[in-house]
Amino acid sequence: MSHLVSKKILAIFIIVLLVVGIGAYFVGQITVVKPSPVKPALSGEIPIGVLHSSASEEGYFQSAINIAFEDVNKWFNESGIPIKFVPLIENAEESTTKACEKLESLIARGCQVIIGPQWSTTSLAVKPIADERKVVLISPASGSPALSIAGDYFTRTIPPIDAWQLVDVAIAMGRGINVLVVVYSKDTFGETSIAALEKIAKEKGVVIYESFAYDPTAKDFTVECSKLVEKYKEAVSKFGWEKVGVEIIGAGGHCVPWLTAVEKFPELWKTASFVGPHVAGATDVIKYTGSAAAKSGFTSIGPYARSPLSLSLKTRHKERYGTECYTYGYAAYDAVWIAALSILAAQEYKGEKLIKVIPSISRVYMGASGYCAMNEAGDRIAMDFEIKMVKFINDTPSWVTIGYFDSSTQTITWVST
Amino acid sequence: MIDPLIISAIANSLIMGLVALGFTLQYVTLRVPNLAHTTICFSSAYITLTFWLLGYNPYFGVFIGFLESSILTYLLYNFLNMLKARGLDDVSLMISTIGISMIIYGFANIYLDYLAYVFKTYTRTFTLANADFKLLGIPGVIYISLILFVFFLLFFNWLLSTKFGIQLRAIVEKPSLAEVHGVDVKRVVGIAWFIIGGIGGIAGSLWPLWFQCDPWLGPLMLTSIFAACALGGIKSILGSLFGGIFIGVSQVILLSVLSDLVGTWIISFKTLIPLIIASLVLLFLPEGIMGKIQKYRGG
Numbered sequence: 024m025s026h027l028v029s030k031k032i033l034a035i036f037i038i039v040l041l042v043v044g045i046g047a048y049f050v051g052q053i054t055v056v057k058p059s060p061v062k063p064a065l066s067g068e069i070p071i072g073v074l075h076s077s078a079s080e081e082g083y084f085q086s087a088i089n090i091a092f093e094d095v096n097k098w099f100n101e102s103g104i105p106i107k108f109v110p111l112i113e114n115a116e117e118s119t120t121k122a123c124e125k126l127e128s129l130i131a132r133g134c135q136v137i138i139g140p141q142w143s144t145t146s147l148a149v150k151p152i153a154d155e156r157k158v159v160l161i162s163p164a165s166g167s168p169a170l171s172i173a174g175d176y177f178t179r180t181i182p183p184i185d186a187w188q189l190v191d192v193a194i195a196m197g198r199g200i201n202v203l204v205v206v207y208s209k210d211t212f213g214e215t216s217i218a219a220l221e222k223i224a225k226e227k228g229v230v231i232y233e234s235f236a237y238d239p240t241a242k243d244f245t246v247e248c249s250k251l252v253e254k255y256k257e258a259v260s261k262f263g264w265e266k267v268g269v270e271i272i273g274a275g276g277h278c279v280p281w282l283t284a285v286e287k288f289p290e291l292w293k294t295a296s297f298v299g300p301h302v303a304g305a306t307d308v309i310k311y312t313g314s315a316a317a318k319s320g321f322t323s324i325g326p327y328a329r330s331p332l333s334l335s336l337k338t339r340h341k342e343r344y345g346t347e348c349y350t351y352g353y354a355a356y357d358a359v360w361i362a363a364l365s366i367l368a369a370q371e372y373k374g375e376k377l378i379k380v381i382p383s384i385s386r387v388y389m390g391a392s393g394y395c396a397m398n399e400a401g402d403r404i405a406m407d408f409e410i411k412m413v414k415f416i417n418d419t420p421s422w423v424t425i426g427y428f429d430s431s432t433q434t435i436t437w438v439s440t
Numbered sequence: 441m442i443d444p445l446i447i448s449a450i451a452n453s454l455i456m457g458l459v460a461l462g463f464t465l466q467y468v469t470l471r472v473p474n475l476a477h478t479t480i481c482f483s484s485a486y487i488t489l490t491f492w493l494l495g496y497n498p499y500f501g502v503f504i505g506f507l508e509s510s511i512l513t514y515l516l517y518n519f520l521n522m523l524k525a526r527g528l529d530d531v532s533l534m535i536s537t538i539g540i541s542m543i544i545y546g547f548a549n550i551y552l553d554y555l556a557y558v559f560k561t562y563t564r565t566f567t568l569a570n571a572d573f574k575l576l577g578i579p580g581v582i583y584i585s586l587i588l589f590v591f592f593l594l595f596f597n598w599l600l601s602t603k604f605g606i607q608l609r610a611i612v613e614k615p616s617l618a619e620v621h622g623v624d625v626k627r628v629v630g631i632a633w634f635i636i637g638g639i640g641g642i643a644g645s646l647w648p649l650w651f652q653c654d655p656w657l658g659p660l661m662l663t664s665i666f667a668a669c670a671l672g673g674i675k676s677i678l679g680s681l682f683g684g685i686f687i688g689v690s691q692v693i694l695l696s697v698l699s700d701l702v703g704t705w706i707i708s709f710k711t712l713i714p715l716i717i718a719s720l721v722l723l724f725l726p727e728g729i730m731g732k733i734q735k736y737r738g739g
Binding site for chain 1: 443444445447448452549552553556557559560561562563564565566567568569570650651652653654655656657660692695696699704705707708709710711
């Protein structure tokens with residue numbers, strides 16, 4: 024009898040165990056999370072827009088942008104990240120209306136980040152659309168302070184124009200100049216630049232004797248140059264030759280026509296200081312107007328970076344295209360990298376996310392134009408500059424480095440030549 | 441040494457005159473404003489650039505520029521005729537020339553990029569003023585454009601007295617009547633457009649020898665050329681020449697005088713000058729100066 028009871032108890036025990044075990048298995052299936060293989064959030068082709076303000080700006084910038092896209096895609100490929108960035112290029116053809124249309128076109132084709140535009144006028148025109156559609160703009164050349172707004176979708180890999188004008192004033196002062204005759208382009212860039220120059224000049228004790236605007240769409244500046252000569256001669260008669268300098272404020276594309284006009288006026292060949300648009304090292308200045316540039320002692324500035332990337336870009340650009348990388352081309356190169364790295368960090372191709380990521384990426388990115396950290400308004404905080412002048416070297420006009428501007432100390436270190 | 445302002449005014453006015461002449465001739469022969477005219481004319485500036493980049497005298501570009509512009513204009517004429525045969529009205533034909541202008545603009549950009557790739561230099565913005573020769577301190581472009589201007593004036597004077605010229609004048613007066621009298625209108629106008637296009641091409645090929653060029657130059661010049669034709673009289677060949685000269689001079693000399701009178705601030709409104717002239721002419725003198733003179737003579 025006890026033997027039978029033991030067998031019954033054992034059977035019940037086994038059944039209970041089975042029921043509990045099977046039940047536990049099924050409950051476990053519900054609660055256990057199976058690890059799934061990691062899939063990248065982004066993959067395939069990602070379009071990045073490139074919006075040029077004009078045909079001439081495209082000519083200046085696109086080569087550096089091409090190299091940037093190649094470098095970025097090569098790095099992503101070597102890193103095993105299955106993303107390829109495809110540039111979609113549009114040109115505003117000097118029209119703000121067309122710029123808006125082209126921006127809409129790029130957005131419609133899937134772009135959430137656009138490299139450009141170059142001109143401040145164009146940037147101001149397209150910015151409201153970018154803000155509304157939550158698409159990020161990364162401009163490599165728009166310097167107007169009117170674009171410095173925190174919380175918008177506009178960023179830039181150059182500091183606002185004040186930083187550039189500070190260098191121009193420092194150059195004048197370094198040369199003993201305390202009177203300037205200035206011509207500036209009648210557009211957003213020119214007008215904000217002259218306002219910045221006047222403010223900085225006043226703080227530093229430099230007098231702006233005369234300033235007047237020129238039409239940036241004009242193809243000949245002979246009349247403007249004749250007026251510049253008139254005002255320059257007036258200033259020289261009042262203050263003395265060694266105290267008076269000339270400055271031209273305008274887009275890089277205006278440099279060649281201005282120097283073409285300067286060639287016709289010998290009075291401008293022997294100024295104490297002649298500073299022009301920011302195109303330091305530009306090949307076309309030497310190619311088309313080298314003689315006038317050298318005669319007038321044309322001086323210009325451009326970004327200066329001690330990074331290996333800077334030298335690499337300079338060398339490869341020269342090898343591939345036969346020309347020096349355009350001054351702002353370094354900033355354009357960095358704009359592409361910042362866009363790509365931000366997309367990688369955000370793991371989502373959406374402007375809303377990218378705009379939050381870009382500032383932190385910029386803080387750790389040391390690019391071809393230097394350290395690209397941006398402030399809360401999306402403006403690059405600082406940039407060091409190289410000062411170059413065109414001189415005759417063995418009877419050949421050539422760019423010569425004459426100094427470096429350190430943005431942290433705001434001083435120029437002159438190089439003896 | 442001659443004041444650079446005078447030289448600039450002469451170069452600007454002669455080139456404008458030649459281009460405006462072509463615009464008017466095209467209008468009076470086909471009754472359609474060819475809005476691609478300036479784009480075609482100034483596309484020959486790239487021919488000049490090409491010769492210079494190849495190491496040749498840029499003036500070689502003048503001859504090839506004539507051919508290039510002539511062929512493009514002739515092709516455009518045939519295209520417009522084809523559209524006309526399909527029933528398009530004059531306004532639609534005019535708009536189609538805008539499309540052609542954009543196509544040529546696109547090709548200009550491609551060609552300039554190709555030159556940049558081959559010659560390893562920036563080409564989107566260029567000027568060849570430094571490549572020009574000088575005689576007695578005056579740039580060669582002044583001599584060449586003056587010679588060509590006088591040549592074409594005499595050439596047209598002679599041409600209009602030939603059988604071809606008489607046929608052309610008959611077509612300008614009344615195409616249907618000319619056709620009834622046995623004139624092959626299409627052939628005569630086609631040849632006229634070929635020559636006109638070539639003359640514009642010569643003007644365009646001379647432009648970079650003093651001024652700056654870029655792909656947008658052609659479309660940008662349309663306003664000035666239209667102002668020149670409106671001022672001279674849109675149907676007057678001599679008027680368009682005069683209008684071109686006036687606009688070219690006013691953009692330089694008038695601007696300089698105005699800046700002396702009212703201040704340098706006026707300089708930034710340079711490109712408004714042809715627009716203002718065109719507006720005033722259309723308001724107060726819609727038939728143009730030559731049209732007014734002809735009206736006065738005719739009674």
